[in-house]
Amino acid sequence: MDRYEVRDALLATGMSPDAFELEGVHEHVPVPPDFWFLRRSAGQRWEIGAYERGRYDVRLVFDTEEEACAGLWRALTGRPAPAS
Known part of the structure:
Protein backbone atom coordinates (compact mmCIF):
# COMPACT_ATOMS: atom_id res chain seq x y z
CA MET A 1 0.00 0.00 0.00
CA ASP A 2 1.39 3.41 -0.96
CA ARG A 3 0.23 6.92 0.01
CA TYR A 4 -2.35 7.07 -2.78
CA GLU A 5 -3.84 3.72 -1.82
CA VAL A 6 -3.97 4.49 1.89
CA ARG A 7 -5.66 7.84 1.14
CA ASP A 8 -8.31 6.13 -0.97
CA ALA A 9 -8.84 3.37 1.61
CA LEU A 10 -9.15 5.82 4.53
CA LEU A 11 -11.63 7.99 2.65
CA ALA A 12 -13.60 4.86 1.67
CA THR A 13 -14.09 4.09 5.38
CA GLY A 14 -15.84 7.46 5.72
CA MET A 15 -12.96 9.05 7.59
CA SER A 16 -12.90 12.82 7.44
CA PRO A 17 -10.33 14.20 4.96
CA ASP A 18 -9.20 16.52 7.78
CA ALA A 19 -8.16 13.54 9.96
CA PHE A 20 -4.90 12.88 8.13
CA GLU A 21 -2.21 14.38 5.91
CA LEU A 22 0.00 12.47 3.47
CA GLU A 23 3.08 14.23 2.14
CA GLY A 24 2.71 15.08 -1.54
CA VAL A 25 -0.69 13.37 -1.85
CA HIS A 26 -3.22 14.74 0.64
CA GLU A 27 -2.24 18.05 2.24
CA HIS A 28 -4.29 20.77 3.96
CA VAL A 29 -4.73 24.46 3.21
CA PRO A 30 -5.56 25.87 5.68
CA VAL A 31 -4.11 23.48 8.25
CA PRO A 32 -6.69 21.96 10.65
CA PRO A 33 -5.98 22.11 14.41
CA ASP A 34 -5.10 18.40 14.64
CA PHE A 35 -4.55 15.39 12.38
CA TRP A 36 -2.34 12.34 11.83
CA PHE A 37 0.48 12.70 9.31
CA LEU A 38 2.77 10.56 7.16
CA ARG A 39 5.91 12.16 5.75
CA GLY A 49 2.56 10.91 14.07
CA ALA A 50 0.07 13.46 15.30
CA TYR A 51 -0.09 17.17 14.61
CA GLU A 52 -1.71 19.04 17.50
CA ARG A 53 -1.74 22.71 18.44
CA GLY A 54 0.91 23.63 15.88
CA ARG A 55 3.37 20.85 16.80
CA TYR A 56 4.33 17.66 14.99
CA ASP A 57 4.73 14.68 17.35
CA VAL A 58 6.48 11.80 15.55
CA ARG A 59 5.20 8.52 16.97
CA LEU A 60 6.85 5.89 14.71
CA VAL A 61 9.59 5.78 12.05
CA PHE A 62 9.67 3.20 9.23
CA ASP A 63 12.18 2.13 6.59
CA THR A 64 9.69 2.08 3.69
CA GLU A 65 6.64 3.98 2.50
CA GLU A 66 4.65 0.73 2.50
CA GLU A 67 5.43 0.07 6.18
CA ALA A 68 4.57 3.66 7.10
CA CYS A 69 1.26 3.48 5.24
CA ALA A 70 0.37 0.26 7.05
CA GLY A 71 1.34 1.90 10.35
CA LEU A 72 -0.84 4.93 9.67
CA TRP A 73 -3.75 2.70 8.66
CA ARG A 74 -3.43 0.73 11.94
CA ALA A 75 -3.17 3.96 13.98
CA LEU A 76 -6.31 5.43 12.42
CA THR A 77 -8.49 2.32 12.07
CA GLY A 78 -7.16 -0.14 14.65
CA ARG A 79 -7.11 -2.83 11.95
CA PRO A 80 -4.39 -4.52 9.89
CA ALA A 81 -3.73 -2.88 6.52
CA PRO A 82 -5.82 -4.24 3.64
CA ALA A 83 -4.02 -6.47 1.16
CA SER A 84 -2.76 -4.61 -1.91
Missing part, protein backbone atom coordinates in the same frame (compact mmCIF):
# COMPACT_ATOMS: atom_id res chain seq x y z
CA ARG A 40 9.49 11.49 4.72
CA SER A 41 12.10 11.89 7.41
CA ALA A 42 15.85 12.33 7.20
CA GLY A 43 17.78 9.49 5.61
CA GLN A 44 15.02 8.28 3.27
CA ARG A 45 12.90 6.93 6.11
CA TRP A 46 9.21 7.58 6.76
CA GLU A 47 7.46 8.79 9.89
CA ILE A 48 3.92 8.95 11.18
